[in-house]
Amino acid sequence: MSGIRVLLADDHALVRSGIRLVLQTFAGVQVVAEAENGRTALDLVEKLHPDVALLDISMPELNGMDTAARIRSRYPQTLVVILSVHAGEEYVTQALRAGASGYLLKDATPAEFEFALRAVARGETYLSPRVSGAVVEKYLRSGESAVGPLEALTQRQREILQLIAEGKSTKEIAARLDVSIKTVETHRALLMERLGIRDIAGLVRFAVRTGLVDGDR
Helix, strand or coil, X not given: CCCEEEEEECCCHHHHHHHXXXXXXXXXXXXXXEECCHHHHHHHXXXXXXXXXXXXXXXXXXXXXXXXXXXXXXXXXXXXXXXXXXXXXXXXXXXXXXXXXXXXXXXXXXXXXXXXXXXXXXXXXXXXXCCCHHHHHHXXXXXXXXXXXXXXXXXHHHHHHHHHHCCCCHHXXXXXXXXXXXXXXXHHHHHHHHXXXXXXXXXXXXXXXXXXXXXXX
C-alpha cells in the first residue's frame, strides 16, 4: 500500500505524543500535522489534505463528532477515524452518522491500531470489537436509529452549546463564530426551548451528560 498521511487531533499533548510514537512504527504512515482542537484540525485538513484524520471526541471549541461531519462534508477525500475511550452505542452511532469510517477505542493494541488504519485507508469501515455489536449491525443494516436530543439539534446549535458549556461568554462566542451577540442570544434561547432547559447550568449539565463536553474539564 502507498503511504498514508495522517492528521492527529487530541487536546492532550501527552496522548498525541504517545499516539504519534505508535504511528511512527507503522511502515509508510506519516503524521503530517497535529491539532489540539477541532477548529485547528479543520484548518489543517484544508491546507494539507491528509488521507486520514484521527480525531478524539472530547476536544475544546469543536468536538470530534462535529469536526468529523465537517471534514466529510467539505473535504471528502480525507477519511475519519474516531479515537475514543467510550464504547457506548450512542457514541458509535453518532460517529457513523457524522461520516466516520472508523471507531477505535484508545485501549486498542498497536496491532489493532495499524489494522484499523490500513483498513480505513483502503476504503473499508473499522469498528473496535468491544463496540456494541447489535446496535452497530442495526445501524449499518438500516442506516437509521432513534434520534437522541443532541442529534435533534443543528450543527450550529451544538457548536454554541459546546462553547457555552466550556464557559465562554456570549461576547466570546460571538467573536469566535463571527456572528452578532444577538444571534448567539437567539440560538441560546432556541436551545433552551428545544431542550426544555431553563438556565445555563442546565445546558452545561446536558452537554456533559450527552458527551458533547468532557465533565472532567
